[in-house]
Amino acid sequence: MARENAGIREVAAAAGVSVTTVSHALSGRGQVSDETKRRVKAAADSLGYAPNRIARALRSQRSNLLGFVSEEIATTPYAGQILVGAQEAAAELGLMLMIVNVKRGTIDDPQIDALVAQQVDAMIYASSSHRVIRVPPKLDPARTVLVDAYDPAITSPAVVPDELGIGLLATRRLLEAGHRRIVHLTVDEDVPAVDGRERGYLEAMDEAGCPPVVVRVPGPATAGAGYTAIGRALETDGDLTGIFAFNDQMAMGVYQAVGPDRDLSIPRDLSVVGVDDLRLIADALRPGLSTVALPHAEMGRRAVELASRLPLAKPRRDQVLRLPGRLIERESIRQLGSLPIRDASGGGENPSAGATVTVS
Amino acid sequence: MARENAGIREVAAAAGVSVTTVSHALSGRGQVSDETKRRVKAAADSLGYAPNRIARALRSQRSNLLGFVSEEIATTPYAGQILVGAQEAAAELGLMLMIVNVKRGTIDDPQIDALVAQQVDAMIYASSSHRVIRVPPKLDPARTVLVDAYDPAITSPAVVPDELGIGLLATRRLLEAGHRRIVHLTVDEDVPAVDGRERGYLEAMDEAGCPPVVVRVPGPATAGAGYTAIGRALETDGDLTGIFAFNDQMAMGVYQAVGPDRDLSIPRDLSVVGVDDLRLIADALRPGLSTVALPHAEMGRRAVELASRLPLAKPRRDQVLRLPGRLIERESIRQLGSLPIRDASGGGENPSAGATVTVS
DNA sequence: CTGAAAGCGCTTACAG
């Protein structure tokens, strides 16, 4: 894979100019006549010249490398998507990504040291799910961008999903389909995703004048948690018709609970919306699960763009970029239309009159 | 992130020797007295010296970089696991991975050119699922290792799962649990995974003297395909008790089919084993799905180890490393014990007497 | 066993 091709000297010789002029002509940095520029470019093309990035990095003290530290890249499909977006943006900017995988909650890792030793221009630290973290102290906060994470202790910019907007989007979708008795199934974890989606739900229900019901079960937010939660929800309100699950896994638990155990079916009796757009789940469930896709690829993109400007950008405190989710429609939401199914009342009451069920 | 620390000159000054001696002492390449070596190392430590990898790469013409080209790293959790294994092995060998994501079936990609321009020492090309591919011509076959893929046209070493062994493992597990009427649900795709697992199934059934039944439905191997396949299987043999699904997604289709549509339950009436150990599915299904985990991380490891030796290794034609799968037990297999449930006959017949059902 | 010197392939003041 070693490049045995022409170097800048060969190009210079072929074009009949000095290496300085080749460098200037190709980089556009110096003053070079158009004619010379043309000749140099022609020579470079015909020789298949590509600058040696290592030599360039050594001389210019810029590696054009971005470090990408990801927590548990393998355990969720999310990190992969962030990576793809980051990768694309990096390619467009002429940067390469150097990737390292660390355990969740890592403070110190020899791999991170290795990355620093590579003299990356900046670092991207991607969490495995939106939460508050402690950035490893090895990373220079002024040269680090956080993805799907937020560290209140430092001033690095962060790119995160707009969790509140996601809660609004999912809940409004159910409201627009005519549902009034909508429950939010969530977990008792103290992370921005849980908090933000719930606040979005409460806000949307408030707007619509519907009493909110939040069912909170012990985390993590798995199918099992969803199974437990929907059971509680149905005990609390046997007439509910809309379910906003914290994520697709919890939504899967709803599917598992309604079929065999009860005489309910989706979407006939219950409309369900999840979050994550985990294809493996959302596509495989019958009927397909409507869900809010998180902007992972876009987060990766934006993180790279921010990181590439980091050495130059002015430090801004609490610079956090919230990116919107996107509703992916499948078949789990029933349009109630003008005629209400079962008891679709509930308008006009104060949201504070709604229930919060906590299972522990 | 730029290292503003000591360079080799500072270490030399601190130790009272030349930079040559520092280089020799630290790399262990030249002849240096133990005493000098000790002094140099102490100086390096106290200054926190780390060699500049870029300078080293430029001078020694070895980048210590491995290119990792992955197809659609985001769409499956597999690629992530391969990456983690590769990452770990690379770290142990003092190598860094430079990662690029390409579309499935890519022949030409500017990202790959970029990787080549980085002067990586070798390349790893990881497919998104075990199949026959055409390696992009930009990659030097003598410096490329294939993962989860095989290109008959070139001589690059390849690291793949032992598909036949996986078929044997899954089928024998059902046989050992006392099942005799075991069906293999698969798809009509011409890839090594389909072919190998099926051959393993046939071999194991033959060993046990049980007639095999293969139900083949149109791909891809999704939950929907599994749903269709189990329907056909039950039409063909209403008394079957064991199901070896091509993968976890097809196994999920079996779960979806047995519950609501028929009076069958897992594992009471049907024992199911899948392949992939997709946590999102295998853990979430009720009962948990027993499945064969593919050796993804190990494949990544071995690929890096091979790649790191590639510039030195002798070219060996058709060097393919087959790594075994591992059975992950959950709750989807019932031990039939000594007393046969329903009709557990079927021994003694020739496998060729078995059926192959193809749905198109 | 130790060190002076060349050089990897570029970029970048600087001089003309």
Added chain:
DNA sequence: CTGAAAGCGCTTACAG
């Protein structure tokens, strides 16, 4: 507008 020269931080023949 163009080019000679220095130098990024190492490694590596080579000489002593």
